[in-house]
Amino acid sequence: MTSLRIAFLGIGLMGRHQAQRILEAGYDVTVWNRTKTKAEALEPHGAKVADTAKEAADGADVVITMVENGPVVGQVLFGESGAIQGLNPGAMVVDMSSIRPSEAREHAARLIDSGIGYVDAPVSGGTVGAEAGNLTIMCGGAAADYIRAEAVLKTMGCPTHVGPTGSGQWTKLANQMIVGITIGAVAEALALAERSGADPAKVREALRGGFADSRVLELHGKRMVERDFVTKGRTTTQVKDLENAMSSAAELGFQAPLLEKAAALFRSLAAHEGDPDHSALILEIERLNPKS
Numbered sequence: 001m002t003s004l005r006i007a008f009l010g011i012g013l014m015g016r017h018q019a020q021r022i023l024e025a026g027y028d029v030t031v032w033n034r035t036k037t038k039a040e041a042l043e044p045h046g047a048k049v050a051d052t053a054k055e056a057a058d059g060a061d062v063v064i065t066m067v068e069n070g071p072v073v074g075q076v077l078f079g080e081s082g083a084i085q086g087l088n089p090g091a092m093v094v095d096m097s098s099i100r101p102s103e104a105r106e107h108a109a110r111l112i113d114s115g116i117g118y119v120d121a122p123v124s125g126g127t128v129g130a131e132a133g134n135l136t137i138m139c140g141g142a143a144a145d146y147i148r149a150e151a152v153l154k155t156m157g158c159p160t161h162v163g164p165t166g167s168g169q170w171t172k173l174a175n176q177m178i179v180g181i182t183i184g185a186v187a188e189a190l191a192l193a194e195r196s197g198a199d200p201a202k203v204r205e206a207l208r209g210g211f212a213d214s215r216v217l218e219l220h221g222k223r224m225v226e227r228d229f230v231t232k233g234r235t236t237t238q239v240k241d242l243e244n245a246m247s248s249a250a251e252l253g254f255q256a257p258l259l260e261k262a263a264a265l266f267r268s269l270a271a272h273e274g275d276p277d278h279s280a281l282i283l284e285i286e287r288l289n290p291k292s
Contacts, residue, residue, distance in 0.1 A: 004061050005060045006027045006064065007032070007086075015066040021133045021155045022156070024045075025155040054083060060086070060091060062093075062149060066097055068097070087116055090115060092116060093111055094119045095119070096137070098172050099122075101248055104168070117144075120139070121139045122138055133155065139153070141165050173241065177262075180259075181258050191286055204225055220278070228277075228279075229280040231275060235275050235278050235280065239267055265285075269281055
């Protein structure tokens with residue numbers, strides 16, 4: 001077992017698998033979650049369970065956060081019984097949540113003022129990638145901090161240092177823009193093909209291997225054809241990430257018309273269907289095109 005002590009804060013759909021991967025790599029891991037029973041599920045795998053974020057972080061070398069959004073990250077780190085109260089100078093925080101770049105920079109500044117390192121390291125790959133340990137991990141921060149975190153990050157997937165603080169979050173926003181817009185393109189194309197009388201399953205098969213092929217066509221297109229919208233990637237998470245991308249783009253005075261349209265479609269999907277898998281966007285395209 002490595003002597004490095006890890007605190008993992010946020011044992012949700014993703015965090016449960018990520019923390020388990022770190023445990024399997026031989027690290028000493030303490031876990032915390034607002035719903036304690038979710039953290040306790042990792043006890044049979046060797047995790048210690050803490051009652052508060054502060055308790056989990058007490059004496060930790062690395063604190064990893066994987067929670068819902070920027071305000072929740074702020075509360076977990078800096079709120080009452082927050083992790084920063086249990087950290088010693090020289091420790092570091094790796095935030096793997098998907099938040100705004102401006103929030104990442106703000107959190108980093110507060111931590112660095114306390115002598116604590118920081119890396120923003122959002123991920124792509126969903127629960128499937130988290131369970132398999134092959135997440136794409138996009139990292140921003142000082143090179144020295146990234147190097148310190150790299151070995152732990154590699155237990156969960158493939159990390160890449162893309163630039164200074166906030167760069168990981170910018171990369172994740174780019175990822176979510178491409179994913180969201182491409183889901184829209186695949187949904188619209190398959191729905192149009194079906195309306196024309198073509199078999200959407202055969203259309204998808206014909207497109208595989210050509211310039212239109214993509215992981216979205218492969219995985220999400222399959223879900224659309226099979227009408228399998230059991231949540232693997234949440235629509236509400238897609239909405240949050242696209243809205244973060246829009247607000248961040250606005251800070252730079254950058255116009256992103258495709259992003260804005262995709263965000264509007266996903267918001268409408270959430271309003272009509274709740275929180276299905278984001279491949280269910282085809283339902284929104286079909287709603288816009290009722291059969292006569």
